[in-house]
Amino acid sequence: MATDILMPQLGESVTEGTIAKWLKKPGDPVSKYEPICEVSTDKVNAEVPSTIEGTIVELVVEEGTTVSVGDLICRIQEAGTAAAEEEPKAEAAKEEKASAKAEVPAQEETSMKQRYSPAVLKLANEHNIDLTRISGTGRGGRITRKDILRAIEQGVPAAAEQPVAAEKSAAPREETKPEPAQPKQPAPVAEAAGVPLENGDIEIPVTAVRRTIAQRMVQSKHEAPHAWTMMEVDVTGLVELRNRLKEDFKKREGVNLTFMPFFIKAVVDSLKEFPYLNSVWGGDKIILKKRINISIAVATDDALYVPVIHDADEKSILGLARAVSQLAEKTRAGKLDLKDMQGGTFTVNNTGSFGSVLSAPIINHPQAAILSFESIVKRPVVTNQMIAVRDMMNICLSLDHRILDGLMAGRFLKRVKERLEAYGPNSEI
Amino acid sequence: MPVISYIDAVTQALQEEMKRDSRVFVLGEDVGVRGGVFRATAGLYEEFGPERVLDTPLTESAIVGVSIGAAAYGKRPVAEIQFADFIMPAVNQIVSEAAKIRYRSNGDWTCPLVIRAPYGGGVHGALYHSQSVEKMFNGVPGLKIVMPSTPYDVKGLLKAAIRDEDPVLFFEHKRCYRLIKGEVPVEDYTLPIGKADVKREGDDVTVISYGLTLHFALQAAEMLEKEGISVHVLDLRTILPLDKEAIIEAAAKTGKVLIVHEDNLTGGVGGEVAALIAQEAFFELDAPVQRLCGPDVPAMPYSPTMEKEFMLNPEKIANAIRELAEF
Numbered sequence: 001m002a003t004d005i006l007m008p009q010l011g012e013s014v015t016e017g018t019i020a021k022w023l024k025k026p027g028d029p030v031s032k033y034e035p036i037c038e039v040s041t042d043k044v045n046a047e048v049p050s051t052i053e054g055t056i057v058e059l060v061v062e063e064g065t066t067v068s069v070g071d072l073i074c075r076i077q078e079a080g081t082a083a084a085e086e087e088p089k090a091e092a093a094k095e096e097k098a099s100a101k102a103e104v105p106a107q108e109e110t111s112m113k114q115r116y117s118p119a120v121l122k123l124a125n126e127h128n129i130d131l132t133r134i135s136g137t138g139r140g141g142r143i144t145r146k147d148i149l150r151a152i153e154q155g156v157p158a159a160a161e162q163p164v165a166a167e168k169s170a171a172p173r174e175e176t177k178p179e180p181a182q183p184k185q186p187a188p189v190a191e192a193a194g195v196p197l198e199n200g201d202i203e204i205p206v207t208a209v210r211r212t213i214a215q216r217m218v219q220s221k222h223e224a225p226h227a228w229t230m231m232e233v234d235v236t237g238l239v240e241l242r243n244r245l246k247e248d249f250k251k252r253e254g255v256n257l258t259f260m261p262f263f264i265k266a267v268v269d270s271l272k273e274f275p276y277l278n279s280v281w282g283g284d285k286i287i288l289k290k291r292i293n294i295s296i297a298v299a300t301d302d303a304l305y306v307p308v309i310h311d312a313d314e315k316s317i318l319g320l321a322r323a324v325s326q327l328a329e330k331t332r333a334g335k336l337d338l339k340d341m342q343g344g345t346f347t348v349n350n351t352g353s354f355g356s357v358l359s360a361p362i363i364n365h366p367q368a369a370i371l372s373f374e375s376i377v378k379r380p381v382v383t384n385q386m387i388a389v390r391d392m393m394n395i396c397l398s399l400d401h402r403i404l405d406g407l408m409a410g411r412f413l414k415r416v417k418e419r420l421e422a423y424g425p426n427s428e429i
Numbered sequence: 430m431p432v433i434s435y436i437d438a439v440t441q442a443l444q445e446e447m448k449r450d451s452r453v454f455v456l457g458e459d460v461g462v463r464g465g466v467f468r469a470t471a472g473l474y475e476e477f478g479p480e481r482v483l484d485t486p487l488t489e490s491a492i493v494g495v496s497i498g499a500a501a502y503g504k505r506p507v508a509e510i511q512f513a514d515f516i517m518p519a520v521n522q523i524v525s526e527a528a529k530i531r532y533r534s535n536g537d538w539t540c541p542l543v544i545r546a547p548y549g550g551g552v553h554g555a556l557y558h559s560q561s562v563e564k565m566f567n568g569v570p571g572l573k574i575v576m577p578s579t580p581y582d583v584k585g586l587l588k589a590a591i592r593d594e595d596p597v598l599f600f601e602h603k604r605c606y607r608l609i610k611g612e613v614p615v616e617d618y619t620l621p622i623g624k625a626d627v628k629r630e631g632d633d634v635t636v637i638s639y640g641l642t643l644h645f646a647l648q649a650a651e652m653l654e655k656e657g658i659s660v661h662v663l664d665l666r667t668i669l670p671l672d673k674e675a676i677i678e679a680a681a682k683t684g685k686v687l688i689v690h691e692d693n694l695t696g697g698v699g700g701e702v703a704a705l706i707a708q709e710a711f712f713e714l715d716a717p718v719q720r721l722c723g724p725d726v727p728a729m730p731y732s733p734t735m736e737k738e739f740m741l742n743p744e745k746i747a748n749a750i751r752e753l754a755e756f
Contacts, residue, residue: 119684119715139755145684145715146633 002057002075017041018066054078112140119145209303220365224400233417239391240425261320266419268313274412280366295344298331308344317429369399430612435605438580439469442587456483457509493522500542513548514560527596528571539594547603550729559729561692573597574669578643580611585620602641625675631659634753638689639665648743658754668698680706684715685753694722716756721749
């Protein structure tokens, strides 16, 4: 009996993935849970594990092909079962293949997902429906007018990775506030259209990752009213401390001691004092998150990822240093998996790493705030009626003004500042 | 209500109108003693005599020309062109005279003339007995073009055409003559020219058609219902002037429109309907408007295989509807 292996659901909002590479070929034995192929989606790159032990019979989908969740990707002959019925099965497989082939044009057309007909756009606008949350039953995943009418009747399907976000999209419809839904999706697309091309201009097709980034950024900017504030921090003590410890630390622990763990620790401890900073906007409520999961911004040459250090409040400076280094490595190697990306409750951004002294970061939706740590620079500072040379750093906070007001944000920021300034050359870590 | 055939509806309408109004008379090739080659005028010669049922020479320009003169003189002529294919010699009379008399005389004169002509293929009629000619006249201001699909519509619309003050081209699909039967009231009635009719309610795909293909569309809809596809069918009945309101409403009903006619694709009525929908119902559209029409080849082939290929049928229409439903 050959068993059908289907494209697994790689995260709640993921509906399709591209078979990046087959790790097995027909005839190869596989054990249960052994990876059989690599799949890339607009969110993560992941490996698809085998669900059974056996031998690969057939790879149905070619590398580079994008398939929907639930589609047949390959077949495995289960270990221990007789291959007696192989022949009729093989024929069936052939048929399967033929039908899979017949589907190929449809699969190529998954771009139809974002091809909206005038009727669909009009209805979505009138009813404030977020089209990204509706699955299409038309050819190539196109959202049909009937899909929209059904959604209006039954309410927009609760989608999305964070349940909160789903509530959010449901809430404004009832309040009839034309708040988030409509501008979200089309904006990046709309910008692209209508730009006149001149000779020599180069058009770069937008990758799935880039498109996701664009959507998230637009969504955050449209939905969350950003307020911004900045404080100066005297980190002279911290710089001295790090300089004292870093060589031993590297030798002993095998990871570099950067400033990041100190920043994260100061943030985490302050979040415990101000749980509102560790919350999400729920439409008609604010949800204070119990776990403190810190998203850290990690840039690659062409994209920006925000992997998550889960339960950062349970980690020491060493633990944080390890976590940061691992996530950074995984990101650059393109090896982040879904759980590395999910569940962040607050974002820390080390913009100083590329020399910035001031930034106004965009909140990592649906979190309440994001804090960026700028370059540490030596500056003349007045202390005790004297001018001294101190290591100064700006920290910049963007906050969702629906959740937070300046006062609480300021108090939080001040506690982060105090914690960082409390380090001296002889502090214990 | 009695069930009668499509051609019986023609005969009844003629007979009743001739009885009702002594100004009404018919003329054409073999319409008298022979009763018409399709027998559309059977019994009229016997009932109304040679002065009101005129056998004419084989000269279509004269048939229409005489009719125009008679109409100007106060008569209500119903001219038969034996096959729509033969209407071409009369085009000058129809387009340059009949259609323009009211305009040219600043409304002092009208031209209450009906020209009946059997059209269409699927009857092994080959090149000279199978043409659809409506697009030759479509868009000529001053003309009305009626193309009914059911006995009920035939009778009501032919009576309305005879009572109309302006020239009406009344095209009858010859395949429908004895194939299509339906209930027709005994009492006198007319149907408004320029009004389409919803022949079937549905909400997945809208099919807009007229004539024989309208029946194919209904059959296709029947087949597709079993597959869970609900088809809305609009019968244009009049192609000039178009019933714009009904077309827009039908298009808006499903957002997916298939226009079907036997006349060639290029320049056919379908293009006009599609343009109207694009202009007036753009924001209701959920799919590109599709047309399924006779191929752009010079004539209906004589070979049965090739005639079958030319002609539309329920399967071809069902496939096109399915395509749209899945879109």
